[in-house]
Amino acid sequence: MTAAGALAPEPAEVPQAVEGGRLRWAVSDALVVAGRNLLRFVRIPDAIFFSAIQPVMLVLLFRYVFGGAIDVPGMSYVNYLVAGVYVQTVMFGSMATAVGLAEDLHTGLLERYRALPMARSAVLAGRTIADLVRSAVAMMIITVTGYAVGFRVEASVGSFVAGVLLVLLFAHALSWIFAIVGLSASNSEAAQLAAFPVLFPFAFASSAFVPVTTMPGWLQAFTVHQPVSQVVDAARQLMLGGPSPLWSMADVWQALAWSGGLLVVFVPLAIRRYRRVS
Amino acid sequence: MADGLVKVFPGRRQVRALDGVSFAVPRGTVLGLLGPNGAGKTTAVRILSTILAADAGTASVLGHDVAAEAGAVRRLIGLAGQYAAVDENLTGRENLRMVGRLTHMTRRQAxxxxxELLVQFGLSDAGGRTLKTYSGGMRRRLDLAAALVARPPVLFLDEPTTGLDPQSRQDLWQVIHTLVGAGTTVLLTTQYLEEADRLADRIVVVDHGQVIAAGTPAELKAGLGTSVVSVTFADTATAVTAVAVLAPLTPRPPAVKGVIVELTVDRGPVTATAALRALDQAGHEVIGLTLREPSLDDVFLSLTGHRAGRAATGQPGPDGAPATPAASAAPAGRGPGEIP
Structure with missing residues (x-):
């Protein structure tokens, strides 16, 4: 190809990135992507409506329909319930990470991102941050609904906030798992369908809505040790004040270990998946 | 810019999307990469825009290797894809601002x-509306605008007008023409000979991942003629005998396709008139006569002797789309089964 000779041999000057470290840009890019994801979310009013109505219905359903039949020793059922609804809601909410990424992948938006000089981490970080904000909003809705039907925080404000943060950390860890699901699914519906059966046993075979002591022994072996129960238990104790501070902290450490462990495993896997997807 | 690129998509049937493709685009010029669906055009663009890694060969943009200096390359390029990669739940303005922020402009600059871009692309009235309300042509214009946010010196346009109506296509051509006038280097992929002819300084024809011809539009068309006279007869027997009458009118042998005889000529209307006169004198009844621009199919027919791959008509038809390795590369062979 003779035309090659017309190409100037010396490389063109690359417009330098504005001063500031890579980390600063990684954060800035992630926030721009997160902002876009949230903006997109508020643009779909029916999606907001239904994601807000779901936790409200869960609270009311368990408070008034099933609650009468469930006996929790030592506390009112509504107080027991709220931590369960928190965790349940953010769990199913984290499926949004899978759906959102699958959508961006198939509309070609990820392609555009990849050709931009933005931080490579920003797409996944921005997605999971946006979903974290949504989870926080959902938890606010649950708290307000809970208060209306008799839920009362019995621990200090600091302890309650710690409980909320514990749940959010778990939600964030799940988002990274669902990032992999979203990047692997053939479309957004498939992503959602794939996510559901994974979540379902963890969400319901847990201490979220009923004390595990009511379950058969073989099931308890699973329910006691699985992460959802441990996060729910720890959050519940932090919000309500556990029987003894020592016992409560052990549960909290376990819950933290689960979330931390999930993040350590799935963040690198998700990033690897993102690099490979094309 | 690209030298001996090879890209193989693994899978049950290995797809050699690119099989040693080389080309160069001199600065400030437009290269048209012309070929049917699945020829490997999009794959080449994806490699050059750092989205995809080549299995062999090297590619560079303005002297920067796309693999080793991907970050530098990304600051020099703009990419407008064949699937308008914009967020339809955001407004036009928000989409452009987002891209601006991601190219590290300040909020104000973005x-x-x-x-500026909304004005330049005639979208200022629509800038505040979400993209859902945009027509196909408006979306493509916004997609192109998004590629230009950072004023890149090199622009990749991957089938910018595929699927657009003729008017929108004309509008977009006008926009691209203006850009090129401003000195941007452009790599354009297209399935339309007409588009490459209108916009490109040089054309590289690719098929099955290989370069099969290269040259200026004039050079390519010289071997092809500028228009095709297509005459329809009542039956194939008449068509076959009519070839003898029509053959003297053109330097290239006429092509017989059933009841249709096609002549590729330089001066369409003159030849058409002469053809009708000759056929009338010879007593052959003509059912129909059309005059058209040579299509990609004709280019392929003259270059390779075979017709272009499937879906050469241009529209991403139901059979064409899944067979395009570039287009289906994203979810290739990965299903929900892989989920942990």
Whole structure:
């Protein structure tokens, strides 16, 4: 190809990135992507409506329909319930990470991102941050609904906030798992369908809505040790004040270990998946 | 810019999307990469825009290797894809601002730039509306605008007008023409000979991942003629005998396709008139006569002797789309089964 000779041999000057470290840009890019994801979310009013109505219905359903039949020793059922609804809601909410990424992948938006000089981490970080904000909003809705039907925080404000943060950390860890699901699914519906059966046993075979002591022994072996129960238990104790501070902290450490462990495993896997997807 | 590129998509049937493709685009010029669906055009663009890694060969943009200096390359390029990669739940302005922010402009710079581009692309009235309300042509214009946010010196346009109506296509051509006038280097992929002819300084024809011809539009068309006279007869027997009458009118042998005889000629209307006169004198009844521009199919027919791959008509038809390795590369062979 003779035309090659017309190409100037010396490389063109690359417009330098504005001063500031890579980390600063990684954060800035992630926030721009997160902002876009949230903006997109508020643009779909029916999606907001239904994601807000779901936790409200869960609270009311368990408070008034099933609650009468469930006996929790030592506390009112509504107080027991709220931590369960928190965790349940953010769990199913984290499926949004899978759906959102699958959508961006198939509309070609990820392609555009990849050709931009933005931080490579920003797409996944921005997605999971946006979903974290949504989870926080959902938890606010649950708290307000809970208060209306008799839920009362019995621990200090600091302890309650710690409980909320514990749940959010778990939600964030799940988002990274669902990032992999979203990047692997053939479309957004498939992503959602794939996510559901994974979540379902963890969400319901847990201490979220009923004390595990009511379950058969073989099931308890699973329910006691699985992460959802441990996060729910720890959050519940932090919000309500556990029987003894020592016992409560052990549960909290376990819950933290689960979330931390999930993040350590799935963040690198998700990033690897993102690099490979094309 | 690209030298001996090879890309193989693994899978049950290995797809050699690119099989040693080389080409160069001199600065400030437009290269048209012309070929049917699945020829490997999009794959080449994806490699050059750092989205995809080549299995062999090297490619560089303005002297920067796309693999080793991907970050530098990304600051020099703009990419407008065949699937308008914009967020339809955001407004036009928000989309452009987002891209501006992601190319590390300040908030103010991004807002100003978005405003400029909306004016330049005739979208200022629609800038505040979400993309859901945009027509196909408006979306493509916004997609192109998004590629230009950072004023890149090199632009990749991957089938910018595929699927657009003729009017929108004309509008977009006008926009691209203006850009090129401003000195941007452009790599354009297209399935339309007409598009490459209108916009490109040089054309590289690719098929099955290989370069099969290269040259200026004039050079390519010289071997092809500028128009095709297509005459329809009542039956194939008449068509066959009519070839003898029509053959003297053109330097290239006429092509017989059933009841249709096609002549590729330089001066269409003159030949058409002469053909009708000759056929009338010879007593052959003509059912129909059309005059058209040579299509990609004709280029392929003259270059390779075989017709272009499936879906050469241009529209991403139901059979064409899944067979395009570039287009289906994203989810290739990965299903929900892989989920942990």
């Amino acid at each position: 807002t100003v730039r978005a405003g």
